[in-house]
Amino acid sequence: MTWPAAIQEIIDEFQEIEEQFERLEILMDFSDEVEELPIEQWTEANLVKGCQSIAHIEVELVDDAVWMKAAADAKIVQGLQGILSIAVNGSSPEDVLSLTPEFAEEAGILNSLTPSRSNGFRTMFDMVQKRVKEGIQ
Amino acid sequence: MTWPAAIQEIIDEFQEIEEQFERLEILMDFSDEVEELPIEQWTEANLVKGCQSIAHIEVELVDDAVWMKAAADAKIVQGLQGILSIAVNGSSPEDVLSLTPEFAEEAGILNSLTPSRSNGFRTMFDMVQKRVKEGIQ
Amino acid sequence: MKQDFPIFLRKVNGNSLVYLDNAATTQKPACVIDAMSHFYTSSNANVHRAVHTLAGEATEGYEACRSLLKQRYNSTRAIITSGTTEAINLVARSWGESNLNSGDVVVLTEMEHHSDIVPWQMLAERKAIELRYIPVIDGELDLDAFDVALEGAKLVCVVHTSNVLGIRNPVEKIIAAAKSVGARILLDAAQAVPHEMIDFQQLGADFMAFSAHKMCGPTGIGALLVNDTAFDEMEPFMGGGDMIQTVTLEGSTYQTNEHKFEAGTPRIAEGVGWAAALDWISKVDLQQHHKRLLSIATSIKSSLQERGMTVYSPLGPDDAAVVSFTHPTIHPEDFARLLDAQGIAVRTGHHCAQPLMDKLGVSGTIRASLYLYNDDSDAEVFLSGIDRVLEVMA
Amino acid sequence: MKQDFPIFLRKVNGNSLVYLDNAATTQKPACVIDAMSHFYTSSNANVHRAVHTLAGEATEGYEACRSLLKQRYNSTRAIITSGTTEAINLVARSWGESNLNSGDVVVLTEMEHHSDIVPWQMLAERKAIELRYIPVIDGELDLDAFDVALEGAKLVCVVHTSNVLGIRNPVEKIIAAAKSVGARILLDAAQAVPHEMIDFQQLGADFMAFSAHKMCGPTGIGALLVNDTAFDEMEPFMGGGDMIQTVTLEGSTYQTNEHKFEAGTPRIAEGVGWAAALDWISKVDLQQHHKRLLSIATSIKSSLQERGMTVYSPLGPDDAAVVSFTHPTIHPEDFARLLDAQGIAVRTGHHCAQPLMDKLGVSGTIRASLYLYNDDSDAEVFLSGIDRVLEVMA
């Protein structure tokens, strides 16, 4: 599968790392990539359900490009949000809707975070796509 | 373990037989040994509980000797009653109380009737001993 | 197919096992047994709300069972229970308790398993609802009586396929009729899912209960499928861990998905085992086996009749391969024990359906019930086993 | 002891597994896993009311579990359930529903697991009973408040050993006090039976609930011990097969022994597995292991405190080896994931005890809970794992 360049870079970065602990360290570094969702905008609607930490995700369309804002109290969750931001920010809604969460698997991010597979990254990924879909309708 | 002669004979008879089907045939032959409990005397109290077939057992003391009467609609259960009759009839209450149901195991009767181990022969054996105990008190 | 099932390597009383007690429970293929062992030796952990690797694997293993159930039976909801019985009790407590009121009518049939009678009798006592039983006439539900009984009914509970007689009831008609009066409908599918594919949404029932152990899965687990409307009408049944959202001393709020009805540590290894069974059975052509087994059962039936026995199973084209019979003089227990002595497992008794027994006018029957791994040779051994019994007893 | 547990052969994220999530569920020794596989490959059948060999073996295997439970815990009654949660719900429905009335008082504690809170909240809604919670002060139950709360109490429900803090409550005193006012008493012994021997009759509680999976047994099975007096006060809970004596269309009569509360096909393979676990654990000196594990836990506690963490577990001499802690800045989820990356399994969250969390003033903790197979080397790996996390995060 071919991915957009930004995503491919992330995949490459993770694939180079052997040790899971180091992978999580890198993942947490991605938390810097998150544009923070101010606490006033945390709502029930943008809460990431089923997550152990408190996490929120909001998506906007700016000039027809997707922009994601997010926040999470756990740094690893914030790191996942950072990667998601890189994957979607600035893309057209169509491009975002054509994405699949598999890239995280390919990068070894999902595998390494098995427990959250069903309710962590995927949940957030699905939320973003759902929001985008609502936004373009 | 040494058993009363009548019981030892039964053990020997069963041990000679290899095939389970034949063992059951012999077992059914013992149904003749039962002194029948007339239907008017079938009560809730002498009903053998947990049995698939309808079976009753009553115990009397005649001249200080134990006498058992019984009835069952299934022939195999009646056969078990027959063996039990041989084991107890005419014995003193003390002798009956000193018996254990293991002889049926030694004979291969219990083993062969595993499903009823907990609720067939043992139940009837226990009933007899209980009745005898009550009778001598 | 027998080679998939390790139990057939064992001898019973010196004979190869001929297992004809499948309506009680089925045997398990090696892949199911191995899946559970493998779970315990490599992924065992408690599920949900944990972030370590084993817990994640356990959660996925357990939830995979739910996904497979939803997929296979085309249902939006699959609540995991300990079996059919708990699933029906769940409906009685979660739905019945809060949606039925004094004087409301629940329609049952005389063909029900005790598990689909007693919960309703207990509910009737608590809520003073009225129970109406559709009579069985010549082995068939009296559909005319059903139409009458439907008057004012709020719920209809029907066994899809009878465990005693193998009869597959006309559930499509029954559902249509129940729906036309606005009644909810519960299918006891314990004997149905092992034998035929069911599209739950298309069939249109509101609830459908079944057990894993009757379809090559493990003991201790079953499911209740529920459609979205009925699901929203259900109140929690058991309280505890995993089914709550928040707990304070003042009160609690509940999960909104199936977990709401799965209090406490779930049947994790059992879920993994059932998932393996669902996977295994998805590769089996149930329809083809149904035809094959029904034809074996039919020939067993005529052989038994030739030998003077009464056979109660009609064995119509959609019925399951279950042959319930009695002998005019030989006691079922003697019969079954003499068969067991030859390695043949059948069941005797009332089969948890005493009202049906009363209707048939017997206290019990001998039941030979067939499943996927049974074949012609089993029928042959069974019949020659019967002959040996008759030789000795008749 | 680790060699008895095949799971320790596996690697987690490239590291040997250090399993410290035992309060959630324990690992299973090979003999337990094998017993279940063996059952499925050689004796699998449905139990009760059948006369064939497999059914007999299955019945004996299942009933052996009950016998072992009665014997080990010195109880005249052992009802088999799907776990602690179902056991407590059983008490609420079978005993509570018919013995408690509007205005009656049930005493709970703030330390209870959700499974011993929610069923009572649900019952309180149905029956308008009053719930009183004994406060926890500095990790201990406030016994003075308990004496006050007892006024008019009909039932007292107490967690014997806390799953969050490992605290072993003074159940002897609590039982004596409850008895003195004539209240029945239920012990949630989910975390107790894994750690200490309990003589149920001598202890004098009326009900005691626990799960197999927390004491090296399989998932999907647990038990409720009941004394004879309380047993006679219980009405049936779920209806269905196996719990009845007779069923007619007009009504049913029930079994008089434990089967009365075990509707439907029971957890057969699970019973066989639990019996193997009970057998295995009967050879273990729990008291000696308790001392050993508590001393490991105590040294873990001081190491954590030295590193600036808050530890909530008092670890008194009778407490279980459970260390619940938080770090001032690192989120529990990050902490747990970074430990998991090193093969170390701990649990984070509210541990199904939100009221206790509220009391502790935290939304969750990280919990390391030890069991028989844990040893000093696990503690070492755990602490160096912690150090690595701190290096990166603090």
Ligand SMILES: Cc1ncc(COP(=O)(O)O)c(C=O)c1O
């Ligand atoms: C103290 C306590 N009570 C009750 C439970 C519930 O046990 P289960 O989930 O096995 O029903 C647990 C375990 O989660 C527990 O630790």
Ligand SMILES: Cc1ncc(COP(=O)(O)O)c(C=O)c1O
């Ligand atoms: C038709 C039917 N309904 C319900 C049940 C009860 O299933 P379980 O015992 O698995 O709960 C059975 C099986 O015994 C059955 O055959």
